[in-house]
Amino acid sequence: MKTAQAPQRPAPPVPPPGRSAPAGRGAPGALRRALAHQLRAYxxxxxxxxxxxxxxxxxxxxxxxxxxxxxxxxxxxQWVGTANFTQVFHDPEFGAAWRNTLTFTVIALLAGFAVPFLMALVLNELRHAKSFFRVVVYLPVMIPPVVSALLWKWFYDPGAGLANETLRFLHLPTSNWTNGADTALLSLVVVATWANMGGTVLIYLAALQGIPGELYEAAELDGASLWQRVRHVTVPQTRFIILMLMLLQIVATMQVFTEPFVITGGGPESSTVTVLYLIYKYAFLYNDFGGACALSVLLLIVLSVFSALYLRLTRTDD
Structure with a gap:
C-alpha cells in the first residue's frame, strides 16, 4: 500500500551569476526603524x-x-586691551572682596564639610523615623534662596529678631550679628550652611549605606571603637564622594552672592563684599560691564587653576 507523499514546494529560483539574492521583506522596515531611532536620539x-x-x-x-x-x-x-583689568586691580574694594571671599570659603568649608558628614552618620544609625528626619534635613534646600535669606535677616535683627530675643530670655549678652563688621561674615556662613547642607547630607547618607556591613562587623570583632570604625572603614569607603563634594563646595562658596546681597548689602564697612557681589556692583550699579567681565574672568581663572591642582593632588591610580 502506497503512502501519500506531501507535495514538494518548488525550489526558489537561483539568481543569475553576478547578482545577489534580494533582501528579505523585513530588512527595509528594520532599517527605517533603526534610522528613526537614531534620528530621535540625535x-x-x-x-x-x-x-x-x-x-x-x-x-x-x-x-x-x-x-x-x-x-x-x-x-x-571699543577695544581697550587690559585697561579693565588695571582698573579692577586698583579698586579699593578689590582686595577686600577677595579677602572676604576666601575667608567665607574657608569657614564655610569647615562647617559645610564637617556638619553634613556628622549628620549623615547620625541618620545612618537611626532605626526609626528615618524618612521624617531626611525630609527635615532636606527641607531648607526646598526653600527659595531669597526667601531663606529674608527669614534669616529677620532672625538676625538686632532689635526684635528671634536670635537676640532668645539670648535675652536666657539672660545672655546680645549681638549685632549682621550689623557688626566682626560678626557679619560669620553670620552669613551660618545661613549658607543651613540652606545648602541638605543635599550634601543625603549624598553622604547614600554613600554610607553603600558600605558593606561585613566591614563594620569585622571591625567590631577586632575590638575597634566607634572612632576607629569611622576612621578606618567609613572614611576610606567614602573617600571619592568626600573629595568630589569638597571640590564642589569650594567652587560654590567662592561664588557666594545671595546672602550678602539680600541680608547685608555688602556691609557693614564692606565686610561682606564678595567677588560676585563686586561683579554685580560693577555691572548694575556702576554700569561698567567691562570691569564686571574682567572680574568674572579673574574668578574663572582662579577657580580653574584651583580645580586642576585639586584634582591632580587628589587623583588616584584607579
Whole structure:
C-alpha cells in the first residue's frame, strides 16, 4: 500500500551569476526603524547642545571678549586691551572682596564639610523615623534662596529678631550679628550652611549605606571603637564622594552672592563684599560691564587653576 507523499514546494529560483539574492521583506522596515531611532536620539542631543550653546557657552565666550572692551549698552564697543583689568586691580574694594571671599570659603568649608558628614552618620544609625528626619534635613534646600535669606535677616535683627530675643530670655549678652563688621561674615556662613547642607547630607547618607556591613562587623570583632570604625572603614569607603563634594563646595562658596546681597548689602564697612557681589556692583550699579567681565574672568581663572591642582593632588591610580 502506497503512502501519500506531501507535495514538494518548488525550489526558489537561483539568481543569475553576478547578482545577489534580494533582501528579505523585513530588512527595509528594520532599517527605517533603526534610522528613526537614531534620528530621535540625535534630535534630543542637538536640543541639549543648543541650550548649552545659547545659555552657557555663548555668555562665557562673550564675557571674555567684553573683558577687553569698553562696553556700554546701546553704544558700539571699543577695544581697550587690559585697561579693565588695571582698573579692577586698583579698586579699593578689590582686595577686600577677595579677602572676604576666601575667608567665607574657608569657614564655610569647615562647617559645610564637617556638619553634613556628622549628620549623615547620625541618620545612618537611626532605626526609626528615618524618612521624617531626611525630609527635615532636606527641607531648607526646598526653600527659595531669597526667601531663606529674608527669614534669616529677620532672625538676625538686632532689635526684635528671634536670635537676640532668645539670648535675652536666657539672660545672655546680645549681638549685632549682621550689623557688626566682626560678626557679619560669620553670620552669613551660618545661613549658607543651613540652606545648602541638605543635599550634601543625603549624598553622604547614600554613600554610607553603600558600605558593606561585613566591614563594620569585622571591625567590631577586632575590638575597634566607634572612632576607629569611622576612621578606618567609613572614611576610606567614602573617600571619592568626600573629595568630589569638597571640590564642589569650594567652587560654590567662592561664588557666594545671595546672602550678602539680600541680608547685608555688602556691609557693614564692606565686610561682606564678595567677588560676585563686586561683579554685580560693577555691572548694575556702576554700569561698567567691562570691569564686571574682567572680574568674572579673574574668578574663572582662579577657580580653574584651583580645580586642576585639586584634582591632580587628589587623583588616584584607579
Amino acid at each position: 534630535a534630543f542631543l542637538i536640543g541639549g547642545l543648543i541650550c548649552f550653546a545659547l545659555f552657557s557657552w555663548y555668555p562665557a565666550v562673550r564675557a571674555v571678549i567684553i573683558a577687553f572692551q569698553k562696553y556700554t549698552p546701546g553704544a558700539p564697543p
